[in-house]
Amino acid sequence: MPALASSTTPERSDPEAEPLTLDPDTPTIETLDMGFDEQFVKPEGRPGDVAAQWAAYISVGVFLLTTWIMTLSNNPTSLGLFFFHPILQSLSIAMFTYGILTLQPTSQAKTKAAGLTRHQLAMIALGVPAICLGTLAIVWRKSMSEHPHFTTWHGTIGIISIAWMVVQVALGGASVWFGGRLFGGNPRAKLVWKYHRLSGYLLFPLFLLAAHLGGAWSSWSTANSAFVVRLLAFTVSPIVLLAAILVRVRTSKMQFF
Template identity: 30%
Template sequence: MFNNKEGESEPRIYGFIRSAAAALTHLVCIVFTVFVTVLSRPGSSLFSWHPFLMTLSFSLLMTEAILLFSPHGSPIKKLTHKTKGRVHWILQCLCVSCAVLGLAVIFYNKHLNSKPHFTSWHGFLGLPTVCVVVLQSGAAAPLIYHSLAKGWSLAKLKRYHAASGLITYLLGTASVLLGLCSAWFTGSVVGYSWYLSALCPVLTASVVMNQVTRAYMAKKRLQS
């Protein structure tokens, strides 16, 4: 038995499982991003930049930005919370940049080929997802510059940011999954390879959801 940061006692094996899950998540998001990069061959066409940038944004950068705060799998867990926040902010800025560029690429590509915009479920969800990512990142400014949020406690801002961030991440995961159903991806990846590919964002989303909800519930217990 050991005491975790929430002051509760739990079997040591739980800590090992969470550490293993976090390590696996790091590996999965990297392998999945590399796989899509090899598949899309960015630079081979204008369209090729869209799957590459979107996967880099949502599957790698956003996942790693959240895992920075994992008590079991953060690659910089020995650094201060303030430093983690700064690195998180940098990764999120890169995430937003890639998402906006990915959206611009597919929009311009469809314009060049005279194709209708946002007609699939992937496109229909992808547009608001990118908009939400931009808004979510912009709304995080008061966490860095608390003077911008007069009348709001830092603890409350962090709770709202964590909740909205989780929703944003799940929207991104859903958009990626719908992208795996596109004609481009299903024409290149079939059979068990497709199911393994679809399992990657599902696995990372489950680990991220567990991390965020556990942190939120722990804070609620401490305040009750």
């Protein structure tokens, strides 16, 4: 007589303990529940996530559009290389915002992989080149005009953010590319990724602070926009954006101990 099947269900592994990227031959979806998980992706959102996402997109949209309208409507041909600074820096913050939002809710292997692809496209393919070119434009312009560099909090915080970003991108890429081999593979690479995530949440407010100082208080901005415009676009919008990002944070993805 055949033995009865055990009624004990294997304990499910914590999805946040799994690597962000897996070997192509490694099964990423459990075969329990008669194949249900193989056909459907479970909902990952929490109450308030959708509202926070909309708040983030609207606030960064106000910031981006206001910056572009101000730049394009104030004799842009006379700005020289400075023209590219607000245009590209604001674009990069919009890309960073999308890159963060698209990866925040993911907790399953399938959605993690798709989210990581979108995250890297937004961050590395668009955001990082934009902010580097925007920074180069203002540095080059000041050098050509023989003006001193980093004489304001806007410039100082901005260059600190750029330097931090370079390290951030290097650690993040090394922790997921080629299975995290640079750090000895998983789980070490997974731990580095957690620090990369935490570092990103600390770096993003620094970018927003630099944007606030430049947009709300720089001599060019104050001369070319009304106070209420600067208040809404460069003070209120960054605060709403940061709050929306933080509301969607999954602290379970940053358990270090």
